[in-house]
Amino acid sequence: MLKQIEGSRAVAEAVALCRPEVICAYPISPQTHIVEGLGEMVKRGALAPCEFINVESEFAAMSVAIGASAAGARAYTATASQGLLFMAEAVFNASGLGLPIVMTVANRAIGAPINIWNDHTDAMSQRDCGWIQLFAETNQEALDLHIQAFRLGEELSLPVMVCMDGFILTHAYERVDMPTQAQVDAYLPPYVPRQSLDPAEPVSIGAMVGPEAFMEVRYLAHVKQMRALELIPGWAEEFRRAFGRDSGGLLHSYRTEDAELVIVALGSVLGTIKDTVDAMRERGVRIGVLGITCFRPWPQEAVRAALAQAKQVLVLEKSLAVGLGGIVSNNVRTSYAGAAQAVRTVIAGLGGRPISRASLERVFAQALDGTLDPVTFLDLDRGLVERALAREREARRSGPIAENILRDLGVVGARIS
């Protein structure tokens, strides 16, 4: 059924269609509308039987979800940014225990400085924690990925994080095709846990494991993720047959057929990139796009195949490995058969900095004519940076960087005497 609704609402309705049994709710921007949407459905009685728990923190949200999942319930929570970092210990715990919790991450920057706007730093900080990580390009895909996430997680007994860009997707009203309950029920069978707290067959979950077996348990987590790589394309195909649209899968190529330059990215920025690529294609530029939907497990072979004919690769990413450069680009380098130097990193959109077509076109053109630096910060204000560096050279006690820069910009009128 076609609906014109907010992205958060679409996700809340999709999660409801998956018949969650325990939902842990804690507010944090830009995720709050999702759990509020579920709360409204609980109030209407549209979600029974489902325990809707107001928890005291994100750490509690994930911990309650762990308990619920260990008891055999289908558990869901949603968070963003600082909330994801606050629950990080429990996030690792969930994957280590193999509990198929599904969590939405409404991607947002991490402080300090405090920032509520979108980038991918939150999800990237947890990329190696053992969760499957899927990135949605549109609200339709965000909705669909949740349905796939429950199926995938429960089949493999692994938690799944569905990442959607905060505000850009969560707060955007878009047309989505909402499946029916019957469609979802046919695609997503009831949850049969691999492990469960069952009085008839008592087990203890969470054993301490020493050097004699720890590596084997971790290796098996890796094996499970590799198994996901084999299963995801088939399930995306099954999803396409059942729901009539391409959603999910490992990755999506766009106009790469004869592309010399391929732009790789995750999430909603793919839309802007495709528009830019379309405009450049009209002028005869051989350029294409590779969108990564499944970031963990990393689709090594699929990326390699998708980039096989590319002479140059530009990875546009909304996160920064401080002291290194790109995160996604370093993953891409492992899958690119050509020279590592041909994979360039463009860091963009940190803390919600807009990514414009004009700026994209500029760096794409630079990549094509070979003048793009190995690591570029899109639309970085060099003047501001130089002033801050000069201040630090001039005085040992140069003060807090963020506040000084805001003062340079005239954004804050703090008293200076």
Add this chain to the structure above:
Amino acid sequence: MTAVPAVAYTPQSYKSEVKPVWCPGCGDYSVLSAVTKALAKLELPPEQVAVVSGIGCSSRIPAYTNCYGFHGVHGRALAAATGLKVARPDLTVIAAGGDGDGYSIGGNHFLHACRRNVDMTYIVMDNRVYGMTKGQPSPTTEPDWDSKLSPHGTGLREFHPLVIALASGANFIARAFAGDPNGCADLIVQAIRTPGFSFVEVLSPCVTFRPEQREWKTMAHPAAVAPTDDPARAARRLMTDDGFNIGILYAGNRAPYRSAQAARVSPAELEKEFAL
């Protein structure tokens, strides 16, 4: 030695030029006013005061003062304030924030800050709601308060911050009302003057998401009894009062946490101890 000219501090001396972004009618404006009045009364130089907060509407308060400000992460105001105070015992430290920050995500630190009894004042602007994320239930929210995130109410008993502070070892416990900034300022003065961990819970209405809290002005009333230093009597009082008793409700005599002093053992003595 040149004489230091006497500075006349006024509440304005403690206000920054940053304009608060709180909603019109928010109780937090009065708390900001009360804090600056209290500091003026105590004649503390602004640079001798540190205001530390976490996340939330009320946690924006450091930026609105002219004191040293520290805006930390959600729930960690007290932990950061503890670090600040033990590193600089000469400073007057005020931790401030809301009920979500202090009692929920930071609830653990609240217990241990009371227990540790470091000399600081903790001001909680309690409006029984998460305001910054636009109206979700906090630990002090009434169990039947219906919201998008609490369908038909949470059904959970409210957190009793003052009782918990007492049980955890806070040395000074007061309740103030934002509707009376002068009275609130007096309580903050007493809280700062009292050594150890002083806790001031301020009923600070959220007119946007809890408009019914406008009625608090008819409900707040001065505590009918004098402050006590008897924890048992205070416990009974705090467990049974109507939640609108304004005043100092407990003032104890616990010795505050003592910061590390100069080394008691000289390096020469230490060396002797480890000599083979």
